[in-house]
Amino acid sequence: MPRVNTVEVTIFVLFFLLVTVLGFLASRWRRGDTLMHLDEWGLGGRSFGSWITWFLIGGDIYTAYTFVAVPALVFGAGAAGFFAVPYTVVVYPLIFLVVIRLWSVSHVRGFVTPADFVRSRFDSPTMALLVAITGIVATMPYIALQLVGIEAVLKTMGVTGEWPIIAAFVILAVYTYNSGLRAPALIAFVKDILIYLTIIVAVIVIPSKLGGWEAIFGAADAKFTAAKSGGVLLGQAGQLQYATLALGSALALFLYPHSITGTLAAKNRDVLKRNMSALPIYSLALGFIALLGFMAIAAGTTPVGTDANTIVPRLFQDMFPSWFAGIAFAAVGIGALVPAAIMSIAAANLFTRNIYKEYLRRDASPAQEAKVAKIASLVVKLGAVAAILLIDPQFSIDLQLIGGVIILQTLPSVAIGLYTRWLHRGALIAGWVAGMGAGMLMLYNVPRVGPGGVVLREHWGGSAFSLGKLGLDTTYTVYAGFLALLVNLLVTVVVTVVLRAMHVDDGVDGTSPSDYTAEREDPSVRDLPDPLSDEPLTGPATTPRH
Template structure:
């Protein structure tokens, strides 16, 4: 494929522009010193409603989302639409635990979810497990941001891994320099470009294809083929994949705000009220996500052939490229460059926040807890900066060393893994009833069961015998059915069962439990209340921070 110069030039210009913003962000609302995790890792805990909205939107709706959801619609049909109900039910579910977690974290100075678990259950072991789980679940997620950049580069005719390596090197440097302020500032540009691209696409592309009737007719014709029917694909769900659809949507909703990067964006908000308003406003992104998903069906109607595909030989190719190729088919070169930049820049915000969150977990819950207990704020900030570089380096190595599809499989594992922190983190903000060792046992049971289920899932399309997806066949448990279910849903169910039973047994045996150092009032505190750390009115240059 020839290099499309106009598209590449516009993509590069916009990419350089946001990179400059990343470096400039170090002076945006700059405090007297950045050598503190509250400043470098949480942006001063002072982000207002608009900044938090853009940051969380840019953090949660990643570059991979923008290419993978339409790609799943392109390949499987209705099953790919699970992302819409998942994000719709997400915000009402997480509203109450997030505002309580914000309050207790601001009163006690918690930077990570493992900090909270350490104080709530009096267990350094449980906190360590939560920290390790968060880091392991985040690593492939960071690597997958590269998939979005790689997809648009392929569509522009740019081959090889060196452009991705350069992009992440730049990202690593300005994140090291500016901390959370960099992705917060870049999120304004990224989200504006995404909204612009989607609005134009939803108007222009259907008009070029002859309307929505033609789009759905083309999708219906593709999925009516015997091979598609055998694989469970279709414009509508079939009887065998409905349970998987529902549990995948609900399980994904429960998992998303357990990821460390999601909680980092929440803890950076200046007040409980800011968190509440954002949970009410963030569904606007779900509307955009629904429109993005429909791009997969548009690609079918436009007869888009993924990069590397050979329909005659039955080779599917890289379906992540269908959206960039659809843009290339529908738009003039200059606007295609803008659309590609929207997806490419969409990788920078989540990758930066994810690396910061993973670094904070390592610093607070591994380094300070087990390596250097006397580490002060300056040392913690410096360790986090270094670890954020290491995290990005490992992510690049993952993508360079593994087939892209294997990286995707790793991310599927990540969702099942992070769900196992739900009892300690999400339920922990409401109750101290669970015994710390019962939570440890539940975590171990859920992880073991989850990995076993994922091990049994093949992917014939990619010829992977194991870890080929998250749809677990209930027949593997002895049920006479073809139904499948989301593996993470069953794993966290077992986790909770073991945690509840273990708590009853340990309490009956009078086994000593950890001490809860938080107080009931901590969970309802608002900015300005006694005990909540004050937000400074002035920053380093003497200008108002509001």
């Protein structure tokens, strides 16, 4: 274990204090009359413009997972680790028309969560509950992944023990409780500036020190050739897994509650259109970040102990003076805090609107909802801390991939539901049960395989499911979430046909076709209600939102 580097720790702490101050000041930034309303506390008043939304969504999507987990996977597995680059390229065209429809119907009907939409669209409290539970469960490992990033940085600086991580999240919990979504929105500016600064310097300085890109790729190729594992080029056997993983991850990304929270906070549809066009800029940075794994190989970087997640922090420590390494570590640390805050807010919104209000207190006022959401956000963070203390994956990216398998099961009701109501509400429930069961069974049967094909763990070893387990004569693997989604869709369609043939009641659609194309200026787009009133939080208002 390295000794504590005082310079790195000092700079890291200074930036952490800076964002802490910003987090508390955010409660006064662009606020309405009160924060005691989910539209204000949980969605920032639904008023963020293009720049704020761009930083917020970017800070939400490109997390500590980007800086730590992806390069660690590239360092250990080679080309397979680059799956994150194509999936962030194709995701924006895929969800372009989805998010603007969700924005419109949510602003007309006052929806705060995707489960609100499902409840109204399919007239199904049960399916809405399943969507809410799925979102909360899928978010927990994603928050835990952010803790992995902070832990990797602390280890590299020589700071050991669990208390620093706990202290960081206690502070995060307090200013998130106080300021809501405005806190991560404001801090995201600092986070992205630090990350872009670090990446620009890294891709210029590190290759020049290592003899150029030819030397970097040559060293990576030599390593994987000698180990007979992975490679700088993707082998034929891994192509199906790579393709399904990239596509599955792209489909899952904007089903996550925190991604939807960021989009609903935008002030109009044009903001989202501009952002979906501009956000691929982050994908370029992600490509360079992934290459840090190959740079670490060329530099002969070794992790702290056996923790592969420390590869990039150690690379920065080896390549840069302590003061700049401290800045880079701050970028990773803040890159964990911003998404963790948004994720906890999104999970809290789900619990409050779709569990607490739906099943525990139907007459809860908006102010009471906001209070419960604040408390729930604290509980979610505690759960994430507990998860990371109990789970020790070889590659932290597995946490996100497992969450992806789970959240994909909401695609039929949320994403497809935005375009058609043909799928029967009973079939959606049956499909969710089938898909979730298949996904968990496949994840359970994925072993952890080490160098030389040695099985290190029999179960829960990743998300690459072998098709040979289905009786096929092949060594190919496929992303478990992709197969689980296919099971979900198949069951949903078949059961829909059966239930419609039996004329089983399908409830009443609580939305109208015009809801899905409404602009901010349309009279149907609702205004913020009085947080002390008992006004229902669904149904169009008679006055436009200002």
